[in-house]
Amino acid sequence: MLQFEPYMPHPALRQYIRSYWLICGSNTKESLELVPDGYPEMFFVLANAVHMPQFNGSSRWSAASDTGVIGQVSGRFTFEMEAGSMLFCVKFYPWTPHLLFKLPAWQLNDAALDMGSVSARPAFRELRERVAGCREIPQAVTLLNDFFLEQFKDLSGENPFVMHVVQQIFRQNGVVSMDQLSGSFRTSRRYIELLFRQHIGFSPKQYARIIRVKKASMYLLDPRFKGQIREVAGQLDYYDQSHFLKDFKAVVRQSPSAFLQDHLNLSETSVLRYLDQWDYS
Template identity: 25%
Template sequence: MNAQAGKARGVLRTKLEQGSFQHERRLPCQPLAWLVEHFWFVGWDLRGLPPQTQETLPHPNVHLVIEPPQARIYGVHSGRFTCELKEQGRTFGIKFKAGGFYPFLKTSVSTLMDTSMAVPDVFGAGSESLEAGVLAAPDVEAMIVLAERFLLDRLPPHDAMVERVSAIVARIADDRGITSVEQISEYSGLGTRALQRLFQQYVGIGPKWVINRYRLHEAIAQLQEGRAVAWAELALELGYFDQAHFIRDFRKLVGRTPAEYARVEVGHDR
């Protein structure tokens, strides 16, 4: 069995109000670890209950998503992802590492920004078998076996730049002290323009966007943990010049102000 991945980031609603909801994330086998961040599965049962909305914040990653009526490959999305869950269903996905889809696409990943494409457009004839197999699979383990076999059969030549880009993005995600592109330039040894070109080609979005999104992910995580938050201090800590700018960005991405989100989604008044 593939090991569990770490805690999910950017999930705005961590549980459904009614019904059952299953969310699993599994790490890939070692030969795929430089390309795939994790496999994920979502299943729900809302039969006899009203539909419910699930929302997640965007990440700098490409996803291959398998669900009826068609499997699709999704590039980085600039806004939050909203999905209405109803009746009963399940979805399986492959989350590629930041930069990890470039060896398959073989062209700038920025061409996938805010859009999607059919799986055969990238992986060629015969890739429809992955969709059929996953949809018929009895459980998550069987889905992962099919997905790993599919990718291993199409394993691209090793590209050291993928690991370099993935390491930079992981550093941004994990180090909340990173709030500017200049810090990443210093860390990576790349000039600002070279860094921008590298991110557009391999990640599909610029480094400033990645920094901003992960700092907002950090704000969401703090709210979900129920911490008492001083908004002005948090804004400065996350690299904003003032509280108003932070709240404006938060509301644009999440759809609510931080205080509204804490009250409605987390159940805390802050």
């Protein structure tokens, strides 16, 4: 069974980085299937092969790449992890890649890109070797903390408005309309959409659906809901169950009942550990 271990970033980085996390493979080849959560990632393959996913049939990935960036993802994706593999990731907040790499966030949509194609700066190209040279993961965390503290020291281009809109979507678990967002922030829908595409990658509507469906997948596995699909749909204000099924299938690539069936063998401890990974508060 795959082993998951989270690590927290330096306090000064917590508006940019949600967490670091490590996935260790077992002694057999396994698949790591992930429902999109709205957080872009930087990844480091530290041991054996981890085959990067293809997104929506796209070939914007490299099986040979061992360090890179995954942008916003519109549907469930899979890492193929060879026996004994190790995958170490930096889970960014949605606005961070645009600030860090100085490029439009939409260029990273549905892609796992090699670090060299994301940034030409030598510091990023050298980062892979520096992380790989660490003997233990806490040492890698310290190295990355120091690296990102330096990168964010003189950061420019932050947009508090975008951050506030994303945080509202988080707080409402994606249950928010464009009219509500434009009304809350007293600005036009068009303005919010343009900013989101540049800073986040997706439109606010698409991003909110990702968050809402991710939350639905969490509720389906949460022991409190006992896998009751109708209750989960109602909890997220899906009053039309066909709408819920349509959104869920669009993101998860399967029905809620099939998703539950795939997770029947997870222990309650594993489920709770899975749920603890995500924070939309």
